[in-house]
Amino acid sequence: MLSAIRAFAKSPYAAVLIALLIVSFAVFGIRDVFRAKVSDAVIVAGGRTVSAADYKRAFDGYKAQVEQQAGRPITAELAAANGLDRQVLEGVATREAFAALLAKIGIRPADTLIAAEIQKIPAFFDQVSGRFDEKAYKQKLGENGMTPAVFESRMRDEITQDQVAKGLIAGLQAPLAYSALAAIYGLESRDVGYFVVEPGSVPQPAAPTDAQLTELMKQNASQLTRPEFRILTVARFSPALVGAGLAVDEADVKKRFDYRKDTLSTPQTRTIIQIPAKDQSAADQIGQRLAKGETPSAIAKSLGVEAITYANKPQTAIPDHKVAAAAFALPVGQVAPVRGDLGLAVVKVISATPGRAVTLEEVRPAIEAEIRKDAASEKVYALTQAYDDAHQGGANLAASAAKAGVPVVTIGPVTQTGRDLQAQPVPGLSQKLMETAWALPVGGESEVEDAGGGEYFAVRVEKIIPPALPQLAEVKPKLLQYWQMRELSKALQARADALATRIKGGETLAAVAASTGAKVVQVPAISRQTAGQNPLLSQDMLARIFTARPGEIFTAGFTRLGFVVGQLEAIHTGDGATIARMAEDLRPQMSQSFVRELGESANAAARRKVKVVIDPNRAREAIGLEPIDPKSVDGKGTGKPGGPAAKPGLAK
Numbered sequence: 001m002l003s004a005i006r007a008f009a010k011s012p013y014a015a016v017l018i019a020l021l022i023v024s025f026a027v028f029g030i031r032d033v034f035r036a037k038v039s040d041a042v043i044v045a046g047g048r049t050v051s052a053a054d055y056k057r058a059f060d061g062y063k064a065q066v067e068q069q070a071g072r073p074i075t076a077e078l079a080a081a082n083g084l085d086r087q088v089l090e091g092v093a094t095r096e097a098f099a100a101l102l103a104k105i106g107i108r109p110a111d112t113l114i115a116a117e118i119q120k121i122p123a124f125f126d127q128v129s130g131r132f133d134e135k136a137y138k139q140k141l142g143e144n145g146m147t148p149a150v151f152e153s154r155m156r157d158e159i160t161q162d163q164v165a166k167g168l169i170a171g172l173q174a175p176l177a178y179s180a181l182a183a184i185y186g187l188e189s190r191d192v193g194y195f196v197v198e199p200g201s202v203p204q205p206a207a208p209t210d211a212q213l214t215e216l217m218k219q220n221a222s223q224l225t226r227p228e229f230r231i232l233t234v235a236r237f238s239p240a241l242v243g244a245g246l247a248v249d250e251a252d253v254k255k256r257f258d259y260r261k262d263t264l265s266t267p268q269t270r271t272i273i274q275i276p277a278k279d280q281s282a283a284d285q286i287g288q289r290l291a292k293g294e295t296p297s298a299i300a301k302s303l304g305v306e307a308i309t310y311a312n313k314p315q316t317a318i319p320d321h322k323v324a325a326a327a328f329a330l331p332v333g334q335v336a337p338v339r340g341d342l343g344l345a346v347v348k349v350i351s352a353t354p355g356r357a358v359t360l361e362e363v364r365p366a367i368e369a370e371i372r373k374d375a376a377s378e379k380v381y382a383l384t385q386a387y388d389d390a391h392q393g394g395a396n397l398a399a400s401a402a403k404a405g406v407p408v409v410t411i412g413p414v415t416q417t418g419r420d421l422q423a424q425p426v427p428g429l430s431q432k433l434m435e436t437a438w439a440l441p442v443g444g445e446s447e448v449e450d451a452g453g454g455e456y457f458a459v460r461v462e463k464i465i466p467p468a469l470p471q472l473a474e475v476k477p478k479l480l481q482y483w484q485m486r487e488l489s490k491a492l493q494a495r496a497d498a499l500a501t502r503i504k505g506g507e508t509l510a511a512v513a514a515s516t517g518a519k520v521v522q523v524p525a526i527s528r529q530t531a532g533q534n535p536l537l538s539q540d541m542l543a544r545i546f547t548a549r550p551g552e553i554f555t556a557g558f559t560r561l562g563f564v565v566g567q568l569e570a571i572h573t574g575d576g577a578t579i580a581r582m583a584e585d586l587r588p589q590m591s592q593s594f595v596r597e598l599g600e601s602a603n604a605a606a607r608r609k610v611k612v613v614i615d616p617n618r619a620r621e622a623i624g625l626e627p628i629d630p631k632s633v634d635g636k637g638t639g640k641p642g643g644p645a646a647k648p649g650l651a652k
Contacts, residue, residue, distance in 0.1 A: 330349045540557040
């Protein structure tokens with residue numbers, strides 16, 4: 001290695017490299033050449049930056065809310081596939097831009113206001129003294145991955161934006177004319193007459209040829225193409241399969257009962273009042289006042305402390321172990337001073353509820369089930385080890401399963417969503433199993449995978465059936481039905497259009513209806529509020545009715561197979577008093593819409609005024625995903641595929 005370096009130093013390439021280095025020193029300065037340029041900023045908004053850790057914290061917090069709503073965990077990959085990561089990224093960028101704009105304007109709350117707001121948060125108070133605890137404050141922030149500086153900066157942003165928002169919207173109301181227009185629109189009613197053009201009024205369409213049906217298939221290939229199917233062989237390792245008939249040793253039952261007895265039993269609980277005391281004199285005073293029947297809250301308030309109430313709690317729920325031991329040794333109603341681990345206090349026992357020790361026979365079924373489950377899990381683990389040993393030795397899935405004594409089952413053809421050829425769900429297929437199978441080639445075999453719940457599986461892909469259109473014979477009945485419906489609908493539409501043309505030419509609606517053997521149906525006073533109550537009015541009809549002008553002729557699809565020819569006969573405005581009342585009722589709602597739009601406009605203005613730079617690749621890396629364009633992380637791209645290299649690693 002040393003000789004190679006010496007050889008390079010004597011080469012002409014070294015001279016060129018040294019010359020370039022000298023030029024860089026002259027242009028940039030030697031300190032700039034060696035100064036670190038590394039930054040982990042995901043977002044830069046004016047003078048504010050959001051680090052990868054800050055962005056990850058925001059993403060995780062928002063993802064947790066979505067998981068709670070969905071009722072299941074969501075992976076970062078799934079979140080990104082649904083645009084959640086980009087949504088959070090843009091939201092944080094807008095938040096930072098707005099905060100930067102407010103700082104630029106010069107709006108900044110006083111430090112005393114920040115401190116006052118922080119000291120209102122109960123988590124930062126000492127449970128015994130009832131005072132703000134600096135140590136607890138820093139500890140709680142540390143548990144949530146924040147420092148006091150970061151937390152106080154966020155608190156300052158929240159207070160600033162809250163006060164600015166209140167100043168902007170204070171007294172804001174939508175003009176009454178706006179809500180009045182909405183009331184007029186909502187209370188308007190219309191009279192309509194129509195008659196139905198029945199399917200029997202047109203000739204039935206001729207049967208299509210196979211060539212026509214084949215062409216129809218091609219026109220609807222995206223809907224008719226069947227997805228990829230696979231045939232799988234699966235080996236399952238399940239406690240349910242090996243747990244049946246497992247014997248339970250009585251000695252194990254007794255041993256586990258003795259170990260779990262305390263947790264299975266119901267402990268004694270007490271209601272206790274605890275008042276902190278500064279010294280023995282204060283403790284004596286508190287005890288005397290409690291004995292006279294004075295309320296604990298009044299006593300504590302007069303001494304500048306807070307009384308702590310433990311309502312119906314077990315001994316383990318009291319943080320100070322010495323106080324807990326003394327309180328549970330006192331008779332009910334007694335008062336006593338106790339010097340605990342956290343200081344001197346006076347306790348009074350208000351009430352006590354006896355505990356109850358559980359017997360072995362009461363919990364025997366549950367304990368036996370636990371032991372049986374643990375034994376089954378151990379057996380499953382042993383089976384997976386035996387399978388894995390055989391598989392690592394070169395045996396295929398079936399042979400490895402046979403050596404381990406595990407049954408295999410053939411599944412399929414099945415789609416990745418777990419449905420068979422008839423589009424029916426195949427029982428027993430998990431998302432993890434299908435994802436694993438679809439990541440394998442034909443003949444590929446997985447390792448033993450954790451299926452959750454103590455279960456495992458291994459899967460082999462026996463055959464892959466690529467996506468394809470079905471044979472004409474397989475879908476011909478459905479295609480024939482679709483063809484007949486489509487052609488009949490075309491004929492009915494043409495018939496309805498011809499009848500509407502006659503009415504527009506001067507004939508009356510009733511006369512044209514009578515010529516077809518139909519009767520005109522009159523529907524008076526249809527409003528937008530009551531339109532859905534009439535089952536005979538289709539959505540197509542309602543759309544035409546509420547967009548037509550008085551006297552206008554229209555055609556529309558009917559609720560069943562057929563068309564209608566209709567005429568809008570009149571439009572009625574609502575009662576004046578009702579419109580006025582509704583306008584007032586709608587005004588708060590429209591005012592809220594104004595407030596929302598004002599906020600959106602303010603955020604959009606902040607994004608325009610403040611230069612915001614986003615690094616989408618670094619954002620993806622922060623949440624554990626691969627960058628879309630790995631080059632941009634090294635400063636060779638923008639994070640946008642095909643985008644110009646405007647700034648190393650960053651994209652506007």
